[in-house]
Amino acid sequence: xxxxxxxxxVGAVTDPEIDVTLRQLGVLRSVSLTDDRIQxxxxxxxxxxxxxxxxxxxxxxxxADAAPGQEVEIVWERGAWQPAAVTPAGRDVLRMAGxxxxxxxxxxPYCGGEDVMRAGRFGGSVCKVPYDCxxxxxxxxxxxxxxxxxxxxxxxxxxxGS
Amino acid sequence: xxxxxxxxDVYEVFAQHGSSTPLNHVxxxxxxxxxxxxxxxxxxxxxxxxxVTLWVVRRDDMxxxxxxxxxxxxxxxxxPHRQPGFPTARRRDRAAAAETAGSASQVRDSAPAxxxxxxPGAGEAGLADLWLALADDxxxxxxxxxxxxxxxxxxxxALAVGSIGQxxxxxxGTILTxxxxxxxxxDAWFFDRAQEQWQVSRVIERITDWxxxxxxxxxxxAAVTVLAEQTAQVETDAAQLSAIAAVREEQLVHxxxxxxxxxxxxxxxxxxxxxxxxxxEVTELAGDVxxxxxxxGPAGALPGDPAPAATLHERLAALVGGGPGSQLPEHxxxxxxxxxxxxxxHSLAQGRVVRDAxxxxxxx
Numbered sequence: 353x354x355x356x357x358x359x360x361x362v363g364a365v366t367d368p369e370i371d372v373t374l375r376q377l378g379v380l381r382s383v384s385l386t387d388d389r390i391q392x393x394x395x396x397x398x399x400x401x402x403x404x405x406x407x408x409x410x411x412x413x414x415x416a417d418a419a420p421g422q423e424v425e426i427v428w429e430r431g432a433w434q435p436a437a438v439t440p441a442g443r444d445v446l447r448m449a450g451x452x453x454x455x456x457x458x459x460x461p462y463c464g465g466e467d468v469m470r471a472g473r474f475g476g477s478v479c480k481v482p483y484d485c486x487x488x489x490x491x492x493x494x495x496x497x498x499x500x501x502x503x504x505x506x507x508x509x510x511x512x513g514s
Numbered sequence: 515x516x517x518x519x520x521x522x523d524v525y526e527v528f529a530q531h532g533s534s535t536p537l538n539h540v541x542x543x544x545x546x547x548x549x550x551x552x553x554x555x556x557x558x559x560x561x562x563x564x565x566v567t568l569w570v571v572r573r574d575d576m577x578x579x580x581x582x583x584x585x586x587x588x589x590x591x592x593x594p595h596r597q598p599g600f601p602t603a604r605r606r607d608r609a610a611a612a613e614t615a616g617s618a619s620q621v622r623d624s625a626p627a628x629x630x631x632x633x634p635g636a637g638e639a640g641l642a643d644l645w646l647a648l649a650d651d652x653x654x655x656x657x658x659x660x661x662x663x664x665x666x667x668x669x670x671x672a673l674a675v676g677s678i679g680q681x682x683x684x685x686x687g688t689i690l691t692x693x694x695x696x697x698x699x700x701d702a703w704f705f706d707r708a709q710e711q712w713q714v715s716r717v718i719e720r721i722t723d724w725x726x727x728x729x730x731x732x733x734x735x736a737a738v739t740v741l742a743e744q745t746a747q748v749e750t751d752a753a754q755l756s757a758i759a760a761v762r763e764e765q766l767v768h769x770x771x772x773x774x775x776x777x778x779x780x781x782x783x784x785x786x787x788x789x790x791x792x793x794x795e796v797t798e799l800a801g802d803v804x805x806x807x808x809x810x811g812p813a814g815a816l817p818g819d820p821a822p823a824a825t826l827h828e829r830l831a832a833l834v835g836g837g838p839g840s841q842l843p844e845h846x847x848x849x850x851x852x853x854x855x856x857x858x859x860h861s862l863a864q865g866r867v868v869r870d871a872x873x874x875x876x877x878x
Contacts, residue, residue, distance in 0.1 A: 398681075398684075398760075398764070399681065399684045399685060399688050399757075399760055399761065399764060400677070400680045400681035400683070400684030400685070400764070401684075402680070429753065429756070430688055430691070430692075430753075430756070430757035430760060431756035431757040431758070431759055431760030431761075432753075432756050472670045472673070472674070473674065473767055473770075473771065474670070474673040474674040474676075474677040474678075474771075475673065475677075476673065478677050478680055478681055489602075491601070
């Protein structure tokens with residue numbers, strides 16, 4: 353298989369927590385092939401992500417099916433992930449699942465309203481920051497604040513939470 | 515015993531006006547006959563509005579509390595987050611509070627010390643030793659915070675402490691990875707070293723009660739951000755730089771959280787004295803945060819080039835010296851191996867318990 357085909361295999365692996373693929377989430381950085389060894393470069397959304405082991409296991413499992421017998425090396429590029437790496441398709445998938453991606457002013461994924469307020473700095477996962485929509489009352493999470501201080505500062509003057 | 519009313523002609527009426535609203539009690543009626551009660555209720559309560567559903571129940575058939583049952587209805591839990599309306603009510607309260615608080619709560623917000631010019635590359639080897647020592651501190655801090663996540667009656671605080679602890683552990687591992695450790699080596703470093711070989715700061719022994727833990731968390735987060743900023747100036751490798759930048763970004767959030775706690779604990783009259791005492795004691799011990807001795811070097815010695823330690827210490831003082839009654843020493847002090855007290859001993863023992871419970875080979 354060519355590196356591009358292998359990248360498609362890895363890119364179709366889904367995240368353990370949200371039903372979004374690694375390519376859509378921007379976690380897949382590159383796949384290279386040397387002789388019998390496949391090197392997969394991945395970027396964790398947050399250094400403390402507890403899903404890294406499971407993601408690596410899924411990638412190895414997918415590659416074992418697609419290219420049996422080939423050695424796989426997974427390289428984590430720490431700090432390389434940026435919210436901008438999420439693809440447009442990934443943004444749509446995340447929005448449908450009730451998430452927004454950090455970067456611009458966050459909008460409610462349910463009603464599209466812009467009157468939202470941060471409801472604390474720490475969400476149910478280290479990659480999420482909880483927000484409230486004051487237009488429709490929905491609670492939603494914004495994904496990805498590591499290396500994105502602009503997103504943290506957005507509604508600084510009216511943040512809630514601790 | 516619940517009081518059972520005796521008037522058999524009274525019916526209670528429950529109506530639902532829209533599919534998105536709940537069934538509500540709307541009133542009572544008196545009907546001499548059971549088979550006309552529903553129609554009477556519909557005429558009384560449903561004439562002007564569309565109803566989704568209408569329930570009519572004879573009061574005689576209902577089990578209701580009597581006056582002396584009030585105690586039975588009182589909340590059985592002191593944990594507000596266990597109550598169904600908690601998230602909504604809490605967030606509404608906070609939304610209102612944030613609007614009225616204005617900028618008053620923004621004082622002394624995280625403003626990292628300004629960068630100073632350094633001789634390029636100065637003391638780079640020394641920085642690596644400082645990182646390794648801070649990884650020890652982060653590991654113990656992360657473990658101790660992890661033990662606390664079920665202690666809070668405040669769900670947001672449990673999330674915060676859990677996240678900070680989880681990230682402290684991840685940062686400890688990241689520091690070792692950047693130094694070239696692979697995963698088994700990271701595990702061996704944290705789980706197979708005897709306590710005497712650890713080089714934690716003296717503050718680690720104080721991760722006990724909450725005020726001291728807040729002070730320790732603040733000192734460690736400040737130290738990591740200061741060291742990350744210094745490293746960013748002398749490091750040239752792009753992969754190392756982006757990882758260090760991520761550590762700094764994440765620790766800045768932790769620093770901000772601890773500062774809010776420090777502010778709150780020193781503002782509340784009930785906690786002011788205790789926190790001021792804890793902060794003074796912890797900062798007095800924090801003089802050795804940048805006092806790591808070089809790996810393999812003589813015990814008690816400062817890093818080969820003391821200049822970066824002094825500069826870093828100065829920046830640390832700018833971040834933590836303004837707290838209530840800070841006793842941070844003027845100059846950096848050397849670290850001593852074998853400290854850490856019960857905080858380190860407990861973390862190591864718990865780590866062994868967890869690892870021993872896994873099947874052989876999980877931790878190679």
